[in-house]
Amino acid sequence: MTSVDSPTPTADPVRGRQIEEYVFGGLIVVLGIFTLVEAGTIKVPASASSIGPRAFPYAVGVLLVATGLAAVVATVRGKFGEQEDAEDVDADARTDWLTVVKLLAFLVAHLVLIDLVGWPVAAMLLFAGAAWTLGARPWWKVLLIAVVLSLVIQVAFASGLGLSLPAGIFEGVPLLDG
Amino acid sequence: MDNVTLLLEGFATAMQPEYLLYALLGVTLGTAVGVLPGIGPAMTVALLLPLTYTLEPTAALIIFAGIYYGGMYGGSTTSILLNTPGESSSIVTALEGNKMAKAGRGAAALATAAIGSFVAGTIATVLLTVLAPTIADLAVTLGPPDYFALMVVAFVTVAALLGSSISRGLASLALGLFAGLIGTDTLSGQPRLTMGMSVLADGIDVVVVAVGFFAVGEALYVASRLRHGPVEVVPLGGKWMTREFWARSWKPWLRGTAIGFPIGTIPAGGADVSTFLSYAAEKKLAKRPEEFGKGAIEGVAGPEAANNAAAAGVLVPLLTLGLPTTATAAVIVAAFQSYGIQPGPQLFTNNPAMVWALIASLYIGNVMLLVLNLPLVKIWVKVLQIPRPYLYAGILLFAALGTYAVNFIVEDLVVLLVIGVVGFFMRRHGYPVAPAVVGMILGPMAEEQLRRTLTISQGNPVALVDSPFAMVAYGLLALVLITTLVLRLRRNKVDEVKVPA
Incomplete structure (x- = not known):
C-alpha cells in the first residue's frame, strides 16, 4: 500500500x-x-x-x-460499529488521515476562492488538488483535465442553464460570463 | 375514470419524444451511477434537485425515477465484473456472479441479471399499477394521527433495520431530525436552533444534507482507505444465453419478484433484505446446491430480480402514502415538495396526469434499461474503469457545485463541509447514513402531523392512537421488528456461507 x-x-x-x-x-x-x-x-x-x-x-x-x-x-461492552465497506475501500489499509486533511483543505480553499477569483479557478484547484492527492499522475494530465472540466461546466451553466456561476477573473469573457 | 384508461393516457404522455428523452437521460445516468462505486442514486437525485427549478414536475420525476431504476441495474454489472464488490443491495449478486465471471461465464451472469431485472421490474410495475390506486383510495380517509403513526413506523424501521446496530441507526435518525429542526418553525414562525446565524434561518437545504452525507462523506471515507493501483475488471467471457441459461433462470426470476415486491412495499430495510432472502431461498431449492459459492446462476438470477422488484415496491408507499422507506425515495419526496406537491393519497386525484405518466415511464424505462445493460454492457465496463483519483475528485467537485448552485452562497459550502465530516465519521463507526436523510426530510412533516393531531384533540395524547389505522400501524410496527430479528439471524447464516467463499 x-x-x-x-x-x-x-x-x-x-x-x-x-x-x-x-x-x-x-x-x-x-x-x-x-x-x-x-x-x-x-x-x-x-x-x-x-x-x-x-x-x-x-x-x-x-x-x-x-x-x-x-x-x-x-x-x-466491546461492540464496535462495523466500518462500512465499499468497492474502492481497501479493508486492510490503515486510515490515511493526511489524505483526508488534504481533501478538506482543498474544499476550504475552493469555497474561499469562489468569491475571490471566481468559480472556474476555484473548481480547477479543487479537482486538480483532490485528484493529485488521491494519486493521479502525471501533473500536466491532472491539470489539463481540471482546466477542461471546469471550463466546460462554466460554459454549460452560463449558456445552457442560464444560471451564472461567478466568472471571477474571466469576467466579461464571452461564453464564460453568463 | 377507469385506471386502464388513465394508464393509457399516461403512456400517451410518456411516449412523447420529449419525455422519452427525459426517461433515457434518467436511466442512462442511473446505470452510470449504479456502475460507479462511490455514487448512488440517492446522491445523484439530490444533486439534480435544482432541476426542479427549471423543469416541469412530470419531466423531473421521470428523470428521478429513471435514475432510481437504473441504479439497480448498474449495480449488478459492478458486482459481477469488479474484483472488489460492495454496495449493499448487490452484495449477494457478487457471491455467485463474481465467481461465474472468474470462471469465464461472465456473459451469462450479466444476462441473467439484466433480463431478471427486466422481468422483475416489469411484473413489479404491473403490481404497482394495480395496487397503488386502490391503496390511495383507502388512504384518502387517513387523518393527522394516522400519518404521524406512518411516519413513526418509517422512522423506526428505517433506523432499526438499516445497518448493523439499532442504537447507531437511531442515533443517525436523531442527527437527521436535528438537521430538520434547524430553521424557522412553520407553525409559530419562531427561529429554532439557528444559533443566531442568518444562513440557518431558512433551514438547511435538503440538497446540502443529502449531498454532504452521501457524496462528501463517502468520498472522504473512501479516500481515507483507498485501494490503490488499477481497477481490476474480470474479462467478459462465455456464451450469453443458452437453453440451460433460460431453464435455470426463469424460476428464480419469478421467485425473486415474489420475494422482492412485498418486502419493498413494507418499510423493512429495502432491497437489501430481499436479496438475502432470495439467495437463501434459491440455495435451499437448488437441484445442485453444491454449485452455490462456486458460481450458481440461480444465485444471481433470484437476488437481482428481488432487488428490482423491491425497488418498484418502494414506490407503492411513496406514491400512495407519501412515505419514503429508502434514502432515494426520501430525496424524491423532497423533489415533490419543491413543486408544492405532497405525495400521498391525493396524488392520484389531484395530479392524475403526472402520476400516470410517471408510472408509464417506468415500463418504458425498464425496456430502455434492458437495451442499455445487455448489448451496451461494454460501455459500462469502460465507465467502471475510470481511474479512482479522478472519480472521487469529480464527486467532490460536483458535490460542491450542486450545493453552491442551490442558493449561490458560499456559506452553504461550509455547511456541506461540516455535514461531510460528520458523514465520514458515521461511516467509520457503523452509523448508517440513510436514516439521517430520511429523518431530515420526514421530520418536519411528522412534527406538523403531531401538532395538528394534538391541536384537534386539545392536547390529549390519547388522540395519537385513537384511530383503527394508527393502532394497526403501531401493531404492525411491533410485528415487523420481531420479524426483522428473525431475518437477521437468517442473514447471519448467509454471512457465514460468505466467509469461507
Whole structure:
C-alpha cells in the first residue's frame, strides 16, 4: 500500500478506534444536551395551542442523548460499529488521515476562492488538488483535465442553464460570463 | 375514470419524444451511477434537485425515477465484473456472479441479471399499477394521527433495520431530525436552533444534507482507505444465453419478484433484505446446491430480480402514502415538495396526469434499461474503469457545485463541509447514513402531523392512537421488528456461507 506517510497518533489501531467511538458517541450526547438547552429558549407565542414549537426539539434532544449514550455503552461492552465497506475501500489499509486533511483543505480553499477569483479557478484547484492527492499522475494530465472540466461546466451553466456561476477573473469573457 | 384508461393516457404522455428523452437521460445516468462505486442514486437525485427549478414536475420525476431504476441495474454489472464488490443491495449478486465471471461465464451472469431485472421490474410495475390506486383510495380517509403513526413506523424501521446496530441507526435518525429542526418553525414562525446565524434561518437545504452525507462523506471515507493501483475488471467471457441459461433462470426470476415486491412495499430495510432472502431461498431449492459459492446462476438470477422488484415496491408507499422507506425515495419526496406537491393519497386525484405518466415511464424505462445493460454492457465496463483519483475528485467537485448552485452562497459550502465530516465519521463507526436523510426530510412533516393531531384533540395524547389505522400501524410496527430479528439471524447464516467463499 502506498499510505506510508499516514501519521497515526496511536500505536494501537484498536485503541485508537475505541477512543474515536467514545468521542463520536459523546459528541452526539453533547449535541443532544445543546438541543435540550436551546429548545428551552425558543419563544412560544401566546397564541400557541396545546403543543408549541418546543416539544419536538425536546424529543429530538432526548433521542440524541439516549442514542449517543447507547453507542458509548455498546463500545464499553466491546461492540464496535462495523466500518462500512465499499468497492474502492481497501479493508486492510490503515486510515490515511493526511489524505483526508488534504481533501478538506482543498474544499476550504475552493469555497474561499469562489468569491475571490471566481468559480472556474476555484473548481480547477479543487479537482486538480483532490485528484493529485488521491494519486493521479502525471501533473500536466491532472491539470489539463481540471482546466477542461471546469471550463466546460462554466460554459454549460452560463449558456445552457442560464444560471451564472461567478466568472471571477474571466469576467466579461464571452461564453464564460453568463 | 377507469385506471386502464388513465394508464393509457399516461403512456400517451410518456411516449412523447420529449419525455422519452427525459426517461433515457434518467436511466442512462442511473446505470452510470449504479456502475460507479462511490455514487448512488440517492446522491445523484439530490444533486439534480435544482432541476426542479427549471423543469416541469412530470419531466423531473421521470428523470428521478429513471435514475432510481437504473441504479439497480448498474449495480449488478459492478458486482459481477469488479474484483472488489460492495454496495449493499448487490452484495449477494457478487457471491455467485463474481465467481461465474472468474470462471469465464461472465456473459451469462450479466444476462441473467439484466433480463431478471427486466422481468422483475416489469411484473413489479404491473403490481404497482394495480395496487397503488386502490391503496390511495383507502388512504384518502387517513387523518393527522394516522400519518404521524406512518411516519413513526418509517422512522423506526428505517433506523432499526438499516445497518448493523439499532442504537447507531437511531442515533443517525436523531442527527437527521436535528438537521430538520434547524430553521424557522412553520407553525409559530419562531427561529429554532439557528444559533443566531442568518444562513440557518431558512433551514438547511435538503440538497446540502443529502449531498454532504452521501457524496462528501463517502468520498472522504473512501479516500481515507483507498485501494490503490488499477481497477481490476474480470474479462467478459462465455456464451450469453443458452437453453440451460433460460431453464435455470426463469424460476428464480419469478421467485425473486415474489420475494422482492412485498418486502419493498413494507418499510423493512429495502432491497437489501430481499436479496438475502432470495439467495437463501434459491440455495435451499437448488437441484445442485453444491454449485452455490462456486458460481450458481440461480444465485444471481433470484437476488437481482428481488432487488428490482423491491425497488418498484418502494414506490407503492411513496406514491400512495407519501412515505419514503429508502434514502432515494426520501430525496424524491423532497423533489415533490419543491413543486408544492405532497405525495400521498391525493396524488392520484389531484395530479392524475403526472402520476400516470410517471408510472408509464417506468415500463418504458425498464425496456430502455434492458437495451442499455445487455448489448451496451461494454460501455459500462469502460465507465467502471475510470481511474479512482479522478472519480472521487469529480464527486467532490460536483458535490460542491450542486450545493453552491442551490442558493449561490458560499456559506452553504461550509455547511456541506461540516455535514461531510460528520458523514465520514458515521461511516467509520457503523452509523448508517440513510436514516439521517430520511429523518431530515420526514421530520418536519411528522412534527406538523403531531401538532395538528394534538391541536384537534386539545392536547390529549390519547388522540395519537385513537384511530383503527394508527393502532394497526403501531401493531404492525411491533410485528415487523420481531420479524426483522428473525431475518437477521437468517442473514447471519448467509454471512457465514460468505466467509469461507
